[in-house]
Amino acid sequence: MCHKYPGFGRIDSTGESNLNEIKHIFYINSDLYEKTYHGDIRCKSCHTNVTKIPHNGVENVDCATNCHIIEPSSNEAFSHKKIVNDFNTSVHGKEGSDTPHKEDLPVCKDCHSNKTYHAEYEQQQEGMTFLKVCDECHKSSDFTRRFYEHISYRTTKRRSSKEVVKLCSTCHDDKELMDKHELDVVIGFSNTFHAKALFYGNTEVPNCLNCHAPYTLGFSPHRISSSKNSESPTNAENKHLTCSQSGCHIDAAESFASGGYVHPSPEKIKISKIIGSQEKTRIQNTLIGWIQMFYKVLIVLVIGGLAFHRLLDFHATRRERNKGGYSK
């Protein structure tokens, strides 16, 4: 009612000076809204505690609310409740995580940062006259369009591997945040073969989710669990299965997945204390450090020596030439 007017909003001043103003925009463009995934859900289906006009103290939307639409496979009110529950008990959820800083945990919208308007996608849809076929029987063309969009949207991968890595990195590459939660930054991933291939645009290599939440093994991004959890695909006992998923290292030997880190950060290699039992890993990392050191020394000596020899040669040649020792 009121929200259809552009310019509808409020400015809050939170600090002493006006520089700290926060602008709230309450305007909703109904044309655009109707084109979003939730376009056929009325405001109050989600904003359940709004009862009077004007309203204040509106709570955040709870995605586990039952919507006023019927889920066709069960004839019951639709809800994201199952997923929300799964998520809450996962390593990212308020119940599943054992971090003391629960306020930092992600919520639905941190990952489902759905754009309000997909220009490219809409354009694609315009050419789809075949939906008219559906409308021969189904009364609402809005319904058929949404139904089709839902299927096509879910079956095509919306986030590319690169985008997944970038999304996860917004938190997991933040050193301050990870230190606070006693986690390791995953910066090491960007130097792995997987990451390089992925950034070239190769779709066969795994992104974060293919190993931490492989759908083929019955996991989902909503149920990511810590590697300490015995069920987790990244648990030492299960890693072998995760690496040998179809399409990946299918013939991988048992030992292929054992030991070491898949994406070690420099800090992790140095201190190597985060995962318990890792005396062996520490020795392995030391050994690798030695090999790297060996090559560094060798490169400096050999290349330095060659360069020095070359410079001396230039020097000698010039000297001899000035003496007239050379015939040319």
Add this chain to the structure above:
Amino acid sequence: MNSEQKTERKFLRMTKSQRIQHVILFVSTTVLILTGFMLQADNWLIEAFGEYGETVFNIRSWLHRIAGVVVAFVCVYHFVYVITTEEGKSWATDMLPRPKDVVDAYQNVMFMIGFREQKPKLDRFMYLEKLEYWSVYFGMTIVIITGTMMWTEYLWPRFYLEVANVFHLGEAVLAALAIIVGHIFSVHYSPHVYPMNRTFIDGMISEELMKEEHELWYEQEIKSLDESETGIDRNEKT
């Protein structure tokens, strides 16, 4: 140095077989270095390929493997060549390190700094050339073994692969830099041969350069030439 009427004379330094081996080694190594370091580039650079990235990646992967196989074949061939053929045996024998190389190196450095009047008389292969040659054996053994391991990654424990990776990369950096600083400089930018030493194409070395860089060898060749009148040593010809 007198270079009256003999300046035109040339001597055979690389036989046809050696030149072909060298060209194959040089082309495939270049491909390997380029396609290999494409995996070490920063991600923002990789992303600059945009939509062609995946194609580039696939081509890169195959080129690297093909060139790797070619290089491995050349190495094995060279090994067989060196122990079975006459010219191969003579090549490897002359390449063997000798105490003289240490003396040569010392005297040459002293000469270059200016503490000695005379450049030492160097043989067919001087100490740096020997170092380069034997380094290739050392390096190739490492990259071929570790490369094969990474190609058959599913057979190995992760730690072995990590070690293989470190060796492969370390050796690649060392080899690439050694080729640039050691080899390319000596055959292109060295004041004696600038802009390019053409020996790898026609196999010949000019009498002048030979006298300059391999005096001992030159003297031996001249001695053996006293019997025949030709400008080319027949024993060395393919």
